[in-house]
Amino acid sequence: MKKIIFLIITMVFIGVYAKAQDTVSNIVSITLPKKTEKISKSAYFDHLHRNYKNYNTGDEKVDGFFRKTYKIDNILIKFYDADRSYDPKKTLVKFQNQFLEMMKWGGITVNFSKIITVNNIQFLVYEHQIDDEMTINFISETKNNKCITGELKFKKADDEKAQQILDKLLKSMHYKER
Amino acid sequence: MGCDVGISSEQTPETTLDWIDNGFTGGGGDDFYVGPSSSNPQNDIGGGGDNLNNIPPYGGGPVWITKYVQDPNPPGCYIPGGPISTIDTDPCPTTPIGHWETYQLNVPDISPKITDPCIEKNKIKTLLSTSFIKNKNDSLAVTTSLNEQGADIKLKNWLSPATGYMNTGISTSTSSIEWTPNFTWDATHGYSVGITHFHPGGSGPSPTDIYKMLLNLRNSNLMNDNSGGPGAALQYYKDNATLTVVTHDAKYVVTVKDWSGLYKYFSDYLIAHPYDPSPLYAMNVAFAQGGTTTTDAPAFELLKMFGPYINLYKATDADPTNFLPMGLTANTNDITTLNCNP
Numbered sequence: 273m274k275k276i277i278f279l280i281i282t283m284v285f286i287g288v289y290a291k292a293q294d295t296v297s298n299i300v301s302i303t304l305p306k307k308t309e310k311i312s313k314s315a316y317f318d319h320l321h322r323n324y325k326n327y328n329t330g331d332e333k334v335d336g337f338f339r340k341t342y343k344i345d346n347i348l349i350k351f352y353d354a355d356r357s358y359d360p361k362k363t364l365v366k367f368q369n370q371f372l373e374m375m376k377w378g379g380i381t382v383n384f385s386k387i388i389t390v391n392n393i394q395f396l397v398y399e400h401q402i403d404d405e406m407t408i409n410f411i412s413e414t415k416n417n418k419c420i421t422g423e424l425k426f427k428k429a430d431d432e433k434a435q436q437i438l439d440k441l442l443k444s445m446h447y448k449e450r
Numbered sequence: 451m452g453c454d455v456g457i458s459s460e461q462t463p464e465t466t467l468d469w470i471d472n473g474f475t476g477g478g479g480d481d482f483y484v485g486p487s488s489s490n491p492q493n494d495i496g497g498g499g500d501n502l503n504n505i506p507p508y509g510g511g512p513v514w515i516t517k518y519v520q521d522p523n524p525p526g527c528y529i530p531g532g533p534i535s536t537i538d539t540d541p542c543p544t545t546p547i548g549h550w551e552t553y554q555l556n557v558p559d560i561s562p563k564i565t566d567p568c569i570e571k572n573k574i575k576t577l578l579s580t581s582f583i584k585n586k587n588d589s590l591a592v593t594t595s596l597n598e599q600g601a602d603i604k605l606k607n608w609l610s611p612a613t614g615y616m617n618t619g620i621s622t623s624t625s626s627i628e629w630t631p632n633f634t635w636d637a638t639h640g641y642s643v644g645i646t647h648f649h650p651g652g653s654g655p656s657p658t659d660i661y662k663m664l665l666n667l668r669n670s671n672l673m674n675d676n677s678g679g680p681g682a683a684l685q686y687y688k689d690n691a692t693l694t695v696v697t698h699d700a701k702y703v704v705t706v707k708d709w710s711g712l713y714k715y716f717s718d719y720l721i722a723h724p725y726d727p728s729p730l731y732a733m734n735v736a737f738a739q740g741g742t743t744t745t746d747a748p749a750f751e752l753l754k755m756f757g758p759y760i761n762l763y764k765a766t767d768a769d770p771t772n773f774l775p776m777g778l779t780a781n782t783n784d785i786t787t788l789n790c791n792p
Contacts, residue, residue, distance in 0.1 A: 330755060369651045379735075421743045
C-alpha cells in the first residue's frame with residue numbers, strides 16, 4: 273500500500289513538474305485560452321498536411337519552431353523564442369519590409385500588416401491568405417537579443433475566431449524580465 | 451573529351467529529350483530540358499523541331515539530340531494544279547514528309563565542382579573589391595528607388611579576365627520585385643559572369659534569382675563557345691558566375707557549388723508543380739511562408755531550399771567588405787556565419 277501511495281505521489285509530482293517546465297516562452301508570460309490543446313510536432317504537421325495545401329515545405333526540417341505547438345479547435349498555433357543576437361538592431365519595420373517583399377515574390381495576398389503596442393511590447397502582426405487558407409504571424413520587438421514569435425494557421429471560416437485568440441494572446445503577454 | 455558531332459540518320463535514340471516550357475520569359479526558345487525519358491522526340495514542342503539548344507547532361511558523355519528533316523518530294527509524283535508529265539503518276543504528299551535524324555553530341559565533363567566556402571570567400575572578397583563592381587554595389591546600396599535596380603557584370607574577354615569589364619550601367623526596373631538582366635556571351639556585348647541588383651524590401655536573393663543563374667547555361671553562345679577548348683567557356687561561367695543582391699543593410703553574394711544538384715532540384719520542382727500559374731509559383735509561395743521567425747528570413751529560407759547547391763555570402767554595413775559564408779545552425783533553427791577558423 274505504501275508503495276502505491278509513494279508511486280501516486282511521485283507521478284503527481286512529475287506531472288506538476290513537467291507542467292511547470294512546459295512554459296510557452298522564456299521571454300514573456302502567456303496565458304493560453306482554456307480550450308488550448310498541446311500537440312506534438314508530428315501531430316501539428318499531420319493536421320497541416322491533411323487540411324492545407326499551402327505551407328513552407330522546408331519547415332519539417334526545422335525542430336525548434338515546433339516545440340511549442342498547440343491547437344484550438346481547428347486553429348494551429350505555434351510559438352518560438354527567437355535569438356536575435358545575430359542582428360539585434362533589426363527593427364520591426366525592416367522585418368515588415370522583408371516580409372512584404374517575399375509575399376510579393378510569391379504573389380500572396382496580404383490582408384493586413386501592422387505594428388502595434390500591447391502591454392508596452394511592440395509587435396509586428398500580419399496576415400496572409402492563399403485561397404481560403406489564412407496565416408497570422410506575430411513578432412515582438414527585440415529585447416536582450418531575444419523576441420517572441422508566433423503563428424496561427426486556420427481556414428477563412430475561422431478568421432474571426434483566430435483574431436479573437438490572437439487578441440487574447442497578445443494582451444496576456446508580459447515580459448518576464450524587466 | 452572532344453565535342454564530336456556525328457549523324458546517325460533514322461536511328462532510334464537511346465534517350466530522348468522531354469521539354470516543358472518554363473514560362474519564365476515565354477516563347478518556345480525557353481523550353482526547359484528536364485532529362486531523359488521514354489517519350490517521343492516530337493515532344494520538342496517549342497523548338498520548331500530542333501532541340502539543339504538544350505542543357506547537356508551533367509557528368510559529361512554522349513547526349514542524343516533529334517532534328518526533324520523534311521524529305522524532298524518522292525520521284526514520280528506531281529504537284530496538284532501543276533503540269534502532269536507522262537512520268538508522274540501519283541500526287542505529291544499534301545503535307546511534308548520527313549524523318550527524325552538523331553545526332554550524338556559528346557559534351558565535356560561538367561561534373562559538380564564542390565567549392566569550399568571558407569576558401570571561396572577570399573575570392574569573393576577580392577572580386578567584390580574590384581573598383582568596377584564595388585562602385586556599382588556602393589551606388590545601389592544608397593539608392594532611394596522603390597523599384598529594383600541592377601547592372602550586368604560582363605568581362606571584355608573571358609579568356610583574359612584581366613582586361614576588365616564592359617562599361618555596363620545601372621538600370622531601373624519598372625517593378626519592385628524584379629529586375630531583368632541582359633545575359634550576353636560575345637565579344638561585342640561582353641561575357642556575362644554575374645549580375646548585381648538592389649532589392650528595395652531589404653531581402654536577400656530569391657528563388658527566381660537562383661533560377662536565372664541556371665537558365666544562363668542554356669545560352670547558345672555560351673554553350674557553343676569552344677574558343678578555350680571544348681566546353682571550357684561553360685566551365686568558366688560555372689566556376690565564376692556570381693549573383694549579388696544589394697540592400698540598404700547588407701550585400702549578399704551567391705555562387706553555385708553543385709550545378710548538377712541545383713538543376714535537379716529545379717527540374718524535380720517544376721515536374722511536381724506542372725499546373726501552377728508559373729513554374730516558380732509554388733516555390734516562391736513556400737519560400738515566402740517562411741515568415742519572420744529567424745533574424746534573416748529570406749536568407750534562411752534560401753539556404754533551407756538551396757543550401758546543398760549554393761554558397762551564400764553576406765557582408766553587413768557594419769563591415770561592408772567582409773563577406774562571410776552563411777549556413778544554417780546545427781539544429782537548423784536559424785542562420786549563422788560559418789566558422790572558417792575552428
